Amino acid sequence: MNIDKKITDDLVANDISFVTTVPCKQLAGVIDEIDARDEIFHIPSNKEDEGMGLCAGAFMGGKRPAIIMQNTAIGVTINTLATLIQYYRMPLPMLISYRGELREPVACQVEMAVHTKALLAEMKIPTYHFHHQSDVEEFDAILKYTFMCNKPVAILTDANFWGGYGDQ
Amino acid sequence: MIRSEILREIAPIIRDQLVVCNIGLPSQELHMIDDQPTNFYMLGTMGLSSSIGLGLALSQDKTVISIDGDGSVLTNLGTLPTIANNVADNYILLIIDNGSYGSTGDQPTYAGKKTSLTAVAKACGCENVIEVQDKDLGPVLQSAIDSKKMTVIVCKCDSGNIKLPVITMDPVVIRDRFMKAVAS
Numbered sequence: 001m002n003i004d005k006k007i008t009d010d011l012v013a014n015d016i017s018f019v020t021t022v023p024c025k026q027l028a029g030v031i032d033e034i035d036a037r038d039e040i041f042h043i044p045s046n047k048e049d050e051g052m053g054l055c056a057g058a059f060m061g062g063k064r065p066a067i068i069m070q071n072t073a074i075g076v077t078i079n080t081l082a083t084l085i086q087y088y089r090m091p092l093p094m095l096i097s098y099r100g101e102l103r104e105p106v107a108c109q110v111e112m113a114v115h116t117k118a119l120l121a122e123m124k125i126p127t128y129h130f131h132h133q134s135d136v137e138e139f140d141a142i143l144k145y146t147f148m149c150n151k152p153v154a155i156l157t158d159a160n161f162w163g164g165y166g167d168q
Numbered sequence: 169m170i171r172s173e174i175l176r177e178i179a180p181i182i183r184d185q186l187v188v189c190n191i192g193l194p195s196q197e198l199h200m201i202d203d204q205p206t207n208f209y210m211l212g213t214m215g216l217s218s219s220i221g222l223g224l225a226l227s228q229d230k231t232v233i234s235i236d237g238d239g240s241v242l243t244n245l246g247t248l249p250t251i252a253n254n255v256a257d258n259y260i261l262l263i264i265d266n267g268s269y270g271s272t273g274d275q276p277t278y279a280g281k282k283t284s285l286t287a288v289a290k291a292c293g294c295e296n297v298i299e300v301q302d303k304d305l306g307p308v309l310q311s312a313i314d315s316k317k318m319t320v321i322v323c324k325c326d327s328g329n330i331k332l333p334v335i336t337m338d339p340v341v342i343r344d345r346f347m348k349a350v351a352s
Contacts, residue, residue, distance in 0.1 A: 057223025
């Protein structure tokens with residue numbers, strides 16, 4: 001299975017046509033796939049809170065948005081999630097590269113990994129963790145759930161899900 | 169002129185446009201001067217007026233004006249390259265540049281010192297950047313709307329605030345009312 005294509009196909013099938021990204025090595029393939037698809041307007045952000053602002057605007061303009069980012073961004077976006085996305089009740093699927101988990105080569109990434117689920121739980125953000133490739137089969141249902149309930153929803157995708165870092 | 173005087177002057181010009189208004193006193197002032205369903209009031213999240221406005225402009229055809237402040241643009245300076253590289257000709261970023269953090273007690277910003285947001289916007293690649301003095305804003309803003317070209321306006325003005333109440337409208341009501349105006 002090509003995970004990048006499956007994720008992008010699910011986004012398109014759920015009418016998600018506005019996607020902002022802040023890159024991560026693990027997300028490179030899916031970002032390339034999204035960038036290549038005519039059905040999706042891809043707008044890279046310089047910072048994840050900026051990206052959430054873009055998504056809020058797109059949603060109010062009638063588009064279904066999504067953000068793709070690293071889990072370190074949870075540390076950047078708490079205020080935006082609370083006072084914009086949650087306060088105004090907007091849907092926002094967040095496809096998150098979960099760095100600092102099993103097979104992670106960079107020690108510093110673990111420092112935010114240990115806070116990631118606790119922060120999401122504290123924010124009462126529905127959170128799904130993709131660890132095996134087959135977990136991606138739930139992605140379509142998670143997107144439908146997000147736009148049903150008008151909430152930000154986190155999908156954490158770890159190194160094992162993406163197939164490791166190649167040399168490990 | 170101070171920001172509330174500017175908003176009073178441009179209210180008839182922006183009344184029929186979609187407006188995303190910056191957190192704090194700017195939204196409170198616009199709400200008091202000329203509340204419209206086409207106004208989206210930010211109740212939190214300093215810095216994102218320009219980003220919300222750009223996302224909105226890129227997603228539908230109506231003209232969008234983001235009213236921002238110099239302090240808020242400084243807090244989200246990454247917005248300017250994103251704006252420059254994703255041109256939406258129905259988008260106007262109006263930066264009310266009074267050189268101070270007005271809502272928090274008029275502490276000076278760097279835009280009131282050495283930093284020129286006009287020069288920063290140009291350096292970021294924004295193509296139509298106009299710096300204007302407060303009293304001259306009206307015609308400049310009207311012509312930017314008429315031009316149908318993405319424009320960044322930096323309006324230099326005095327710092328100063330008026331006393332007025334906070335917005336008590338529920339955020340979901342603000343958002344719902346605004347989305348209906350966008351879709352109408």
